Amino acid sequence: MATIQTEGLTYRYGIGTPFEKTAVDHVDLEIEAGSFVGIIGHTGSGKSTLIQHLNGLLRPTEGKVLLDGVDIWADKSKMRQMRFRVGLVFQYPEYQIFEETVAKDIAFGPRNMGLAEEEVQARVRETAAIVGLSEEILKQSPFLLSGGQKRRVAIAGVMAMRPEVLILDEPTAGLDPRGREEILQEIQAYRNQTGATILLVSHSMEDVARHAKKILVMNAGKVFCYDTVANVFRRSQELQAIGLAVPQITRVCDALRARGVPLTDDIFTVEQAKQQLLEWYHRTRGGQGTC
Amino acid sequence: MLKDITIGQYFPGSSPVHRMDPRFKLIMTLLFIAMLFMGQHLYSICFGIVFCILALALSRIPVKLIWKSIKPLIPVLLITAILDLFMVDSGDVYLHWHFLKITAGGVRTAVLMVTRIIVLLAGSSLLTYTTSPIALTDAIERLLSPLKKLHVPVHTFAMMMTISLRFIPTLLEETDKIMTAQKARGASFSEGNLLQRAKALVPILVPLLVSSFHRAEELATAMECRCYRGETGRTKMRQLHAAGRDYAAMTVTLLLFTGAVAVKIIF
Numbered sequence: 129m130a131t132i133q134t135e136g137l138t139y140r141y142g143i144g145t146p147f148e149k150t151a152v153d154h155v156d157l158e159i160e161a162g163s164f165v166g167i168i169g170h171t172g173s174g175k176s177t178l179i180q181h182l183n184g185l186l187r188p189t190e191g192k193v194l195l196d197g198v199d200i201w202a203d204k205s206k207m208r209q210m211r212f213r214v215g216l217v218f219q220y221p222e223y224q225i226f227e228e229t230v231a232k233d234i235a236f237g238p239r240n241m242g243l244a245e246e247e248v249q250a251r252v253r254e255t256a257a258i259v260g261l262s263e264e265i266l267k268q269s270p271f272l273l274s275g276g277q278k279r280r281v282a283i284a285g286v287m288a289m290r291p292e293v294l295i296l297d298e299p300t301a302g303l304d305p306r307g308r309e310e311i312l313q314e315i316q317a318y319r320n321q322t323g324a325t326i327l328l329v330s331h332s333m334e335d336v337a338r339h340a341k342k343i344l345v346m347n348a349g350k351v352f353c354y355d356t357v358a359n360v361f362r363r364s365q366e367l368q369a370i371g372l373a374v375p376q377i378t379r380v381c382d383a384l385r386a387r388g389v390p391l392t393d394d395i396f397t398v399e400q401a402k403q404q405l406l407e408w409y410h411r412t413r414g415g416q417g418t419c
Numbered sequence: 420m421l422k423d424i425t426i427g428q429y430f431p432g433s434s435p436v437h438r439m440d441p442r443f444k445l446i447m448t449l450l451f452i453a454m455l456f457m458g459q460h461l462y463s464i465c466f467g468i469v470f471c472i473l474a475l476a477l478s479r480i481p482v483k484l485i486w487k488s489i490k491p492l493i494p495v496l497l498i499t500a501i502l503d504l505f506m507v508d509s510g511d512v513y514l515h516w517h518f519l520k521i522t523a524g525g526v527r528t529a530v531l532m533v534t535r536i537i538v539l540l541a542g543s544s545l546l547t548y549t550t551s552p553i554a555l556t557d558a559i560e561r562l563l564s565p566l567k568k569l570h571v572p573v574h575t576f577a578m579m580m581t582i583s584l585r586f587i588p589t590l591l592e593e594t595d596k597i598m599t600a601q602k603a604r605g606a607s608f609s610e611g612n613l614l615q616r617a618k619a620l621v622p623i624l625v626p627l628l629v630s631s632f633h634r635a636e637e638l639a640t641a642m643e644c645r646c647y648r649g650e651t652g653r654t655k656m657r658q659l660h661a662a663g664r665d666y667a668a669m670t671v672t673l674l675l676f677t678g679a680v681a682v683k684i685i686f
Contacts, residue, residue: 218596
């Protein structure tokens with residue numbers, strides 16, 4: 129069943145000025161409940177604008193956004209309630225941190241929900257555990273933390289509201305490889321614990337290939353395609369034409385296949401490649417005896 | 420919401436007004452303001468209106484934009500008009516009801532003040548609409564350069580102005596970004612009493628201050644990395660040269676100004 133749905137969603141900004149632009153152009157989408165969707169697209173393809181519609185931060189110029197079949201703009205008084213159900217983590221979310229301690233900052237969202245103090249504290253602790261922030265850090269000032277830790281605090285601030293749909297706009301931008309993988313693992317952990325739907329905007333095809341089940345490709349404000357990871361990355365020529373790429377390992381495997389190595393065309397992670405290459409290696413070695 | 424603020428915004432274009440020397444535009448705007456506020460007579464502001472209409476027509480700035488910068492001030496205009504209408508007591512009495520009295524003088528003053536403010540806004544917003552902030556501060560620096568003899572740090576002030584003008588849109592954008600992020604966390608800025616509303620600003624102001632300090636420091640470092648050391652030994656990439664159209668426009672402005680002075684002396 130679809131949790132978030134858009135119908136002919138269009139957003140134009142700067143109407144009436146020389147800077148008028150259509151950022152999102154007639155987007156029809158259906159996001160299944162509990163899915164993990166990767167959103168990719170060239171810079172300026174409308175990804176960020178699109179996701180800001182999904183929790184009502186931007187009002188569509190035309191079209192509708194439906195949450196569980198209900199138009200989110202139908203009743204504006206329910207907008208705040210809706211925002212607690214669809215959590216949005218912006219790009220470089222560290223700038224939203226403002227409290228004296230990490231715990232207080234994570235508690236900002238839950239407090240706004242009007243939860244009881246015990247419930248707020250419980251959520252802060254649970255969420256801190258998901259993103260790997262220790263009790264010690266909870267008492268510190270968030271401004272003294274490292275970049276990666278600040279990012280975790282900001283993400284936890286949204287997760288603490290326990291949204292059914294968690295949307296993250298490039299949550300790993302500017303982090304080192306280990307930090308990236310840790311953050312992605314933490315997002316998976318949140319999904320496993322709560323069964324939430326995850327929408328992950330990313331520029332890293334590797335990250336999307338590893339974690340997402342489906343991929344939404346945006347190009348020039350329109351949906352280029354929305355399909356399973358395998359079906360999307362099989363269209364590597366088309367992706368390259370709109371300035372995107374397939375994961376590096378897929379390109380390596382394509383080149384190997386062109387040289388006669390028997391690999392399938394649905395390899396998107398290093399693990400898959402490793403497995404198939406090892407199988408092939410053992411097969412050929414087994415056939416030829418020892419080298 | 421914050422993007423609706425158009426005062427001080429620059430709209431690129433290639434009209435004769437856009438291409439004019441910013442120094443001339445600045446002086447002409449000052450003359451225009453003087454023109455508007457010189458006389459108490461209805462005739463005297465006619466010169467300002469003529470100037471404003473000429474400049475608007477030449478600049479090809481859509482009237483809609485001008486309207487946008489006037490719109491937020493409608494309440495102020497209304498209050499001004501109402502106060503003038505009832506407070507000024509001179510000439511024929513048109514209406515007398517209890518303590519309220521509308522006189523010819525009141526009507527005249529009200530019309531005069533409202534026209535004046537609208538024309539002032541339309542004419543002076545044209546300056547920033549058609550002149551890039553950089554060109555504008557450059558012009559201010561040139562016009563104030565005689566003060567350098569008195570050891571006034573004109574260049575430093577101009578640089579500070581350039582930087583602050585440059586960062587107004589950036590800060591607005593940032594404020595917008597922070598507000599959106601906090602809204603996504605359930606913050607609301609338009610509910611509750613005054614105290615609650617003031618408190619709701621903390622989640623915006625703290626991050627804004629933090630990032631402004633970061634930005635200032637980064638900018639200072641970046642300037643030092645490029646060997647910025649104030650005015651000494653700096654040349655200008657863009658030299659300002661007055662062209663024929665600048666002198667022509669200035670002549671027209673001066674004529675209108677003289678007209679306004681004449682009206683003031685005669686009436």
